[in-house]
Amino acid sequence: MILFFKMFAIFVVEKFLTRFFYNYATIHENLHVRIRRRFGASMSLKYGMLGMAALFRSNYEHSVVPTSMQKSTKELHRLTSRMIQLELENDAISPWIKLAGLWELLNYEYFDGILSSYYAHLNQAASVVRLALGSNTIDILKLSGEQTFDLRCIAWADILSSMALARPTLLNYESDIHNRPQYDDSGDPDKGVEWVFGCPDILAILMARTSALRHACISFEEKVECGHEIQQLVCDWKFRPVPAQRSALRVARVASQEIWRHAAILYIHQSILKSDSSNPVVRNSVKLIIQIASTLIPGVNPDCFLAVPYFIAGSFAAVQKDRYTLRSRILTSGNEGFLRHLVVALDDLWKETDAKGRLTTWSERYPPRIVF
Template sequence: MPSISRDSAILDGPVVSETWTNGIYPDFIANPMAPWNPVGPLTLLPLPPHLPRQLPSRNIGNFSQSSGNVAQVLVRVPHSYDMTAITSGSKREALAWPNYTSLDEKIDLEDPRLPLLVAPTLDKNVKENALPFVIQCYSQWAIFRLFEPLKAIHAMENQLIKQFSLKDTRTRTILLANVMRMYTKNLEIDGTGVSILNYLSNEVEKSVKLFMATRPSSPVIDKQNAIHALDTTLELFAIQVNSHPLATCFQLLDRVAHVFRRACPQPPGHALNLLDILMDPNPNLRHFAIIDIMGSVAVGRPSCFRYEVPLSFDLCGYINQLQNTHSLRWLHGMPEEIVLLFAWINHLCETPGVSDNPELIPSIEKLILQIRMTNDGSDEPILMLGRVVVQECWRSAVFIYLYMVLGKANALDPRVIRAQKGFMQLIRGVKPGRRPDVHLLGPIVVAGVATLEEEDRSTLRQRILGIRECTVPGTTGNEALLELEDIWTRTKNERRAAIWLDLRISHMRITQLWS
């Protein structure tokens, strides 16, 4: 168990009135210490006695824009945000994050990576065009799906050249490129694309079986072979979420889990060192670990592996310094410290006696506040601010997860309410659009579990349905919304506040619906 400092400060937040009421439970007086027994099979654990009162705000940065009449944008964290543009007429309006959804994205014309994005359409049937066509398809897909696409181009090009040089991954890469091209044209994958993805999934299963049937040689060679076996698999996973149910995506993850485990040096039965994985130069290992951990958060299921997380203030600072060389923030939109914190909370939940330490949650609160949301400053201010908002939403999500998972709190706990309200203020401060909403689906699910007010639920519902893929039944985004709807309906009918277990129950109910 990680050591906890004896001088941990109690972080206070706004006092929630004991007579606070809401539209969902109008007859319920929100006294957090009152017994609260839900109707039905669920049993709420008692709330912890430690209830901090107020969390201080601090400035992350000031952004100004010379054109227009936006005078100042102030970001305050963690739970007292004001994400509105302050205009000369003092009228507050939500900021609009530029929604570039084609190859005319507003980028630096001098950027040497530009030809990869705006090259003319290539004839894929010409042999010499095969690799350029694949790179172009991947680049177009990156614009629609990645958090910071320009940062991904160089690494993506090198990886594609490597995959194209090997016969067993070349065909997979070309097929994936065709599906990506289909997706970027219509923001959907038709029956042909789904058939290709199903074929590739079967090929992955064959490759995994072949690899696992091969006895390990030296650890170095075995790790290289395992990493090679993961090539194209995680790209396949990233595309599947737009066209397949959650269960199918997790089946793919479970298939390659044993391959990933062979690439890790820890003996069988031991927890994996998450820091070593996130610092590994190969993106496949980092990507798998992040998907595994964040997938468990998003649906309430256990991760494929137990992860050892040696968190500390110094470690968070060290990780932040490595953002430009080892981070996958450009892919997911969250700093690695966020992933570490989610994994650490999961680890602590499995550690006997941890909940008896009254200093634990305040210490983790301090760590969450220490996370620096980085931006290289190369983008226009509004776009840069939008990316900061996404990261700050993840910060709010970690607070909610901490209180509801480790603290065993329900959605009426004052700390949960404070974090959820901070999240809603953030998300309402940026106008709906593909960007940033496509990158907010994860934290929306976490915050949605804790959302009580119908107005807030409607806002989250609209933001999810504003993403075209999430309107298609049987896709992960659509199922995520169905899970939230199931939580909201069940808890309302049972006249109780949600607990984190509700997410797992709803996930199983919705998964069975589509199985």
């Protein structure tokens, strides 16, 4: 326990919090209480949290991290994975504790770019969600309480993975987006996913709807009609501003919301409308993502949460200058392994697109080489 808090105290304020939580101020006041409670809840959580702290420090403090610590980071991941499997077999352990351990493991594998085990553990997490809820359906807007934090994060991972793999979501997502609570809950750590990942909750739901539509057993014409309806919702939705003490950060977070908006539009065109780079809506969204990104400082919050929108825009980019810009934005957003996978995948997509004379999308690749 002492080791963890020494490691955490050294690294947490400037690097870890700002890269781990999009709106870190939301949870700052009671963070230490939640960490202590979480750390002591299970062995998988203990090893998982130590592993995440060690991984982040290894990624961002190369000069002060000895080789022995880098090796211990891998060992902590191995121990977390082992403890999770033992806990999953133990009926005496709450499914909510199991979900928390799985999320710590998934988080490590996501940032380190360990694709094969990441997707396998996400499948396990979906099974535990069904056990915890007694249902296969999630209403992200109605989930509340500290206990649901890991479930909300796993829902986000499921939605993004469906986009990366061109597969249905593992769970169903149903929300009445037109009857949201009137109060602003963007500063509540016990609701939603925007404060963690930066994507407005409504867009997460609409991207899940897009994935569901992609795999619906209806005609192409019906899909196109529904796709345009979702696109209209994405275009027209008025996001609630994310609070921040500094005016510059408030403006940057508005920019982040708009980048996610255009990424959601591009996903509709990639998955439903089957558009290529010449489509005027596609061209406009790529252009706006690049323009808006130019107002953000590379590599810090909120830019460090935008690698996936940059990748999606990059997959449609036809001009070399735009490709270079978006590739650079991904590389400068952080030092994590999954970012390098995204850049390699983009390079291959562009090469194939140029060789074939038609747009090649990431969903045509198998086995998966990226995580969103």
